[in-house]
Amino acid sequence: MSDTGAATLGPVAVGDEMTPLARTVTQAQIDAYAEASGDHNPIHVDPEFARSVGLPGTIAHGLLDMGILTEAVARWAGGYERVASIACRFSKPLLPGETITCTGRVVEIDHPRGIATLELEAVSSSGERVLTNGRASVRLPR
Amino acid sequence: MPDQSHVGRRYQAAGQVVDGAAAEAFERAIGGSDDPYSPGAVPPTYGAFYCLFPTLYQLFGDAEVGVNLAGLVHGEQSFEWPTPVRAGDVLDATAVIASVEEKRGMTFLSIEHEARRQDGETVCRGRSLMIIR
Numbered sequence: 001m002s003d004t005g006a007a008t009l010g011p012v013a014v015g016d017e018m019t020p021l022a023r024t025v026t027q028a029q030i031d032a033y034a035e036a037s038g039d040h041n042p043i044h045v046d047p048e049f050a051r052s053v054g055l056p057g058t059i060a061h062g063l064l065d066m067g068i069l070t071e072a073v074a075r076w077a078g079g080y081e082r083v084a085s086i087a088c089r090f091s092k093p094l095l096p097g098e099t100i101t102c103t104g105r106v107v108e109i110d111h112p113r114g115i116a117t118l119e120l121e122a123v124s125s126s127g128e129r130v131l132t133n134g135r136a137s138v139r140l141p142r
Numbered sequence: 143m144p145d146q147s148h149v150g151r152r153y154q155a156a157g158q159v160v161d162g163a164a165a166e167a168f169e170r171a172i173g174g175s176d177d178p179y180s181p182g183a184v185p186p187t188y189g190a191f192y193c194l195f196p197t198l199y200q201l202f203g204d205a206e207v208g209v210n211l212a213g214l215v216h217g218e219q220s221f222e223w224p225t226p227v228r229a230g231d232v233l234d235a236t237a238v239i240a241s242v243e244e245k246r247g248m249t250f251l252s253i254e255h256e257a258r259r260q261d262g263e264t265v266c267r268g269r270s271l272m273i274i275r
Contacts (some may be wrong), residue, residue: 086187
């Protein structure tokens, strides 16, 4: 399995911006996620069904969007195992072909515990706030 | 539909193996990375596969709770990893219905998840908020 390959994180201060990560999500990726997760809800894979329930077409799984947000954190933090927690709200759907851009900012550092807390957000290329109330904690290098 | 009487209902899925190949398939689905191989590390939100799905699918199939899947939306999710999870770990997953609330004509179902290694160490906790229209 590949790791995130991020460089070791240097000194971190409150207010630091996480390196943003932008990813375009294709229907093929959504199909692959449905296959991997066993979540075959037709709103993700069947455009006709999705339109029948009032969506503009298929939408990405929220956990797929969150996976990309988490990867952004892991890359910035220096690897998957530095991510101690992550949380978000699935506010708006991401549509196939759209690009999701994940950003974050350090809001707190707990030096004794070696933990930095970030606030996170992910926005789509159509300007929708896809993931909101995002928050992660990362284990800092000692 | 879920109601107050279902709070505390528990689901268990013992012996979930953290499968390195499946974690790689997941990693490709989220856009993956071409970066150097790091043995045993799994993408954090692969946690959905060993900590959430095995018990969530039991809950969704629980006729006594009667979740309307056609009206189901995943509202919020959190994960916490007290200890990093490694490929090959064998985990026992549990979920408990933490709360059921009616708001604005919708049902808000909150579920708490935990995955423990067989040595008793908790390696993942999660909280899912499902909104049912």
